[in-house]
Amino acid sequence: xxxxxxxxxxxxxxxxxxxxSVAAATGVxxxxxxxxxxxxxxxRSKRQEAVLFGLTNLVGxxxxxxxxxxxxxxxxxxxxxxxxxxGNVVGVLLGNLFRYFAYRFVVFQPPARSSGQxxxxxxxxxxx
Numbered sequence: 001x002x003x004x005x006x007x008x009x010x011x012x013x014x015x016x017x018x019x020x021s022v023a024a025a026t027g028v029x030x031x032x033x034x035x036x037x038x039x040x041x042x043x044r045s046k047r048q049e050a051v052l053f054g055l056t057n058l059v060g061x062x063x064x065x066x067x068x069x070x071x072x073x074x075x076x077x078x079x080x081x082x083x084x085x086x087g088n089v090v091g092v093l094l095g096n097l098f099r100y101f102a103y104r105f106v107v108f109q110p111p112a113r114s115s116g117q118x119x120x121x122x123x124x125x126x127x128x
Contacts, residue, residue, distance in 0.1 A: 003084075023061075068091055
């Protein structure tokens with residue numbers, strides 16, 4: 001919706017509209033993911049999660065913007081319908097698939113334990 005408001009209503013370029021709309025959605029998405037979807041998986045600090053979440057979203061944004069770029073500038077499909085289909089259907093679908101698996105297996109996982117610790121205690125190898 002924000003993409004359409006920016007690109008059609010305010011005449012902002014399609015790629016910039018996509019970047020702004022994804023950036024705005026990222027904050028809301030982090031809150032939902034951290035406190036609802038993956039709340040039982042959290043183990044990293046909020047700062048670590050936020051950085052990993054931001055990086056993951058940059059890649060997701062690249063996927064969506066890449067789809068829009070190919071459609072709009074390479075294939076020459078410049079209608080509002082084509083921009084929405086490539087950026088908001090194909091791009092968002094592929095970006096969301098990437099994001100879900102990255103969130104699940106990278107972002108909201110506890111940091112890896114050091115090799116000197118066991119799961120049951122905090123004793124390191126070599127200490128008694």
